[in-house]
Amino acid sequence: MHELAEKYLRKEALPLLFCPGCGNGQVLNATVRAIDELKVRDDLAAVSGIGCSSWIPVYLDIDVLHTLHGRALAYAQGLKLSRPDKKVIVFTGDGDCGGIGGNHLIHAARRNIDITVVMINNYIYGMTGGQKAPTTPYRSKTKTSPYGNDENPFDVSKVVMAAGGTYVARWTTNQPVQIQKSIQKAITHKGFSFLEIMTQCPVQTGKYIFKNQDPWETMQWYKDRSATKAEDIEKGSDQFLLGEFVEDVEEEFCERIARERDGLC
Amino acid sequence: MLKIIIDDKYCKGCMICFNACPKDVFKPSDSRSKLGALMPEAKNHEKCIDCKICERLCPEMCISVNKDE
Ligand SMILES: Cc1ncc(C[n+]2csc(CCOP(=O)(O)OP(=O)(O)O)c2C)c(N)n1
Ligand code: SF4
Ligand code: SF4
Ligand code: SF4
């Protein structure tokens, strides 16, 4: 076991429940490094909803709330408002965050409340067997779109930017260093931070969307279709942009409440 | 020299380390981890450049690249 896993993971909960090659373990790996580098172990509280990705914080030996499907942000905001001294980080899936929890997401972003959201986008509902998610690409076949998806997918990072998130970034699992640095930045940033990580779900997305269950093949698919410069993205194609999209300074919600309500929060 | 250790208690045999290593340090093998997965074997230790990309990409955090004293 890596020394940082030894230091930060709950050994009694191992092995991870994730399937072989699942990107969730790589996000956990980057998170552990970010916590170690920032030395925030005792200040951090992690919150998650339901889904495979919502199991990421369960293995961290820190304060963790594993809550209800779609409601991680409702719990996280309550926690942050009652304990503004805590740094709150949310782990959530594309279904948990952009589907059932989408309303909590836009309103948390609108408030610019100091929470870090790490959304794991695998284009699908992994845990429940590969159903269509709000992020599933147009025409993709899933368990619940056997003839292909007729809908347009959500670009959840764009939604958060439009709603008022003040730190927004997107990476794929091919960029473990950037993921770590963005988690550090997001935790340090005062305001609503959103990090979208494109991950491989070799079992469900692999089976239905990519027709290839090798985790490395999906990582390569992401590598071939992503770019860090907007001019390298062909309009109307399946390419997508990576990078840090927004880094703004705006008044944070807990601070505003404290100012307006005389130290109430 | 650098020594690459794969913990057979946690390896799930996903072969991401094997695919990601820029120096072909890993090879497929016939040995199974405690979880029953066919594990890669760190073979060419002398080729390792200590980039640690295998450590960072291993979903199980079960690889360590160490200085061999
Ligand atoms: C209220 C409610 N509705 C539906 C479910 C069933 N359910 C569990 S996880 C999940 C989807 C998870 O997808 P996502 O958030 O993308 O996570 P992933 O497993 O892909 O990481 C659903 C629909 C539930 N647990 N609770
Ligand atoms: S079903 Fe997909 S997302 Fe869930 S653990 Fe398995 S590979 Fe990961
Ligand atoms: S990346 Fe980790 S889990 Fe996957 S084969 Fe290599 S050592 Fe095993
Ligand atoms: S540290 Fe780099 S070169 Fe060495 S085994 Fe790992 S990936 Fe290969």
Ligand SMILES: [Mg+2]
């Ligand atoms: Mg998902």
